[in-house]
Amino acid sequence: MAIRNELFKGTLQTIILNLLEENGRMYGYEITQKVKSVTQGELLLKEGALYPALHKLEAEGLLETMVEVVDNRVRKYYLLSEDGKTEVVNKLEEARAFINNLQLLLNLKPQLK
């Protein structure tokens, strides 16, 4: 069952920060494909949502960028800044607390501990 994108809009920044923490540096297309493969196609991160989120995180100083020429074209990589490394811990804790509360509210059996 495909998950509606509205459901993960609020956690998009957390997802991006967590992916960058795990993978070091990533470029836009790579992030969309990673989300697709990890969720086995259940979540499709659209570029129209991804890039504004990346730009916002960059403006907030949580991400740094670097460019590299790959196959004769410029590729922009995103990576966590020092502030981003701290923020990802807070965001993950916040997301876990939210999921726990959501499980209580929806009377779901805890599956992950």
Next chain:
Amino acid sequence: MILTEAQQQEISTFIGSVPKYQETYNELYDHILSSLTAMDEEEYSIDLVARVINEDFGGFQTIVKVETEFNKLAIKNCMRDLRQEMKSLFYFPEAWKTVVVLILCSIIFQYSPGDFKVIRILFVSTFIVGLIPIGYYWGSRLLYKKKGSRPSIKDNGFAQQSLVLAQTAYTPFFIFVGKDSLLPVGTQTCLLIGLFMIFFSSIFVRAYFKLYNRNVKILRSQ
């Protein structure tokens, strides 16, 4: 699929006029090419490129909308970077130059004859220094245009920054020093304000040059 050079050129021309800025173009172009390269079962056509743009990006209109938002963030970012750069001039090794300017200002304050002649020179110098970032920015941008490249998304931020010093340099003059000043103060205070403006201008210009040159270097490497 493996894209030929002609196909890559066709994609570049197809998206060419939509993004206004180099950074948006680079990101869009790389994304489309990465996406097409990963498609093994499809055959290349410009309709396929249009489909990728519509399905993944929400069409050209969304790209323009995202770019406009990115531009606003880039201006904000630019101002933040300048403030950080200015702060960094108070830490070693850059702080040495700052200390030298501060010592020079202290010497002028100490040994100045205390007349308006010195104050006038200080304020005129500040006005002139205030024009340097404007000249530097536009001169450098003209060189860019000759190279036929798109403007950087940071250009608007740098253009706004280049005006900051010229705008602020006039303010204390009209408030404290000018003929019809709003808040006339004594000669020594005027001298102190003038020296502060010189010190502030030196910090601003150094930070602006450092930041702008670093950005130009990145753009030229692309």
